Amino acid sequence: MEEISNFVKKNPAISMYVLASILGVGMLSPIIAGVVPKDSIVLLIAAYSASLTGVILTMIASGKAGLRKMFDRLRIWRVGIGWWAFALFALVPMYLGGMVLGNLFIGSSLDLSHVPPLYMFIPLFIMKFLVDAGFGEELGWRGFLLPRIQARHNALVSSIIVGIVWGLWHLPFFIIDLDFPPYYELGQAYGVIPSLIGYIIFFMIPWTILYTWVYNNTKGSLLLAFVFHSSQAWFGLFLDTDNLIGPYLGYTVIITIIAIVVVWVYGAKNLSRNNERIIIQDA
Incomplete structure (x- = not known):
């Protein structure tokens, strides 16, 4: 057990990827084999593989004390109204802008005719927060x-x-149709490997820069990370599910530009002008 603990401490990224992939793909295998349907709870369990891995590896690396500290960061909520506003609503104009830019790529348009009533926004966000993304x-x-x-390493x-x-963890979604658009559609249209590489470079890395920026400027608040991730729920309300690739391509342009601006303004070292980056060093 000590050898495993030492490996996790020395190789957190490899440990995270390997175990999360095993748990994720392992749960997806019955779906891939056609044994269980795509809409079963198995898919939901696979979607939880990253958090489950985080809990397991934290226990291995730093024990119950480390796990307690991790969950304590879910209680960090006094971070300023500006950060709350960004985490909750920033993705809405980004995605809307992506839909507009999508028209330049493949002729998609900004069509809001399918947007549901306002009362559906909060329930969907709560569902994403409690059940899925966060x-x-x-x-x-x-x-x-x-x-x-x-x-x-520095924050950048x-x-x-x-x-x-994080991007490599999504690989199965590019290979098989799991009703997680537009990953499978991108893989079919442009090839799995080119789509995955483009997705990581222009989507996941810029997006992760924004997460790190929020995280380091909110005292390491996991609560804000949960909220920011869950705000993807708004995206599903605006998207035309019959035309997904265009908006995503447009969105990658917008989020890449924003990430570059964040690095330029806040600096690569901490992605913050006032705070040191949040670190954990396992003994």
């Missing part, structure tokens, strides 16, 4: 991995590493 992934990417990578390099690992 609890499903953030205990892994920001709870376990990011602060340990930041103990060795750490974001690149986490973004690569």
Whole structure:
């Protein structure tokens, strides 16, 4: 057990990727084999593989005390109204702008005729927060991995590493149709490997830079990471599900530009002008 603990401490990124992939692909295998349907609870469990991995690896690396500290960061909420506003609503104009830019790529347009009534927004966000995005992934990417990578590298390099690992974790969604658009559609249209590489470079890494920026400027608040991830729920309300690739391509342009501006303004070392990056060094 000590050998495993030492390996996890020395190789957090490899440990995170391998175990999260095993748990994720392992749960997806019955779906891939056609044994269980795509809409079964098995898919939901696979979606939780990142957070489950984060909990397991935290226990291995730093025991119950480390796990307690990780969950304590879910209670960090006094971070300023500006950060709350960004985490909740920033993706809405980004995605809307992506839909407009999508028209330049493949002729998609900004069509809001399918947007549901306003009362559906909050229930969908809560569902994403409690059931899917937040609890499903953030205990892994920001709870376990990011602060340990930041103990060795500056915030920008750490974001690149986490973004690569996070992106590779999505590989199965490019290969098989799991009703997680537009990954499968991109793989079919442009090839799995080119789509995955482009997705990591222009989507996951810029997006991870924004997560790191929020995380380091909110005292390492996992709560804000949960909220930011869950705000993807708004995206589903605006998207025309019959035309997904165009908006995603447009969105990658916008988020890449924003990430570059964040690095330029806040600096690569901490992605913050007032705070040191959040680190965890396992003994």
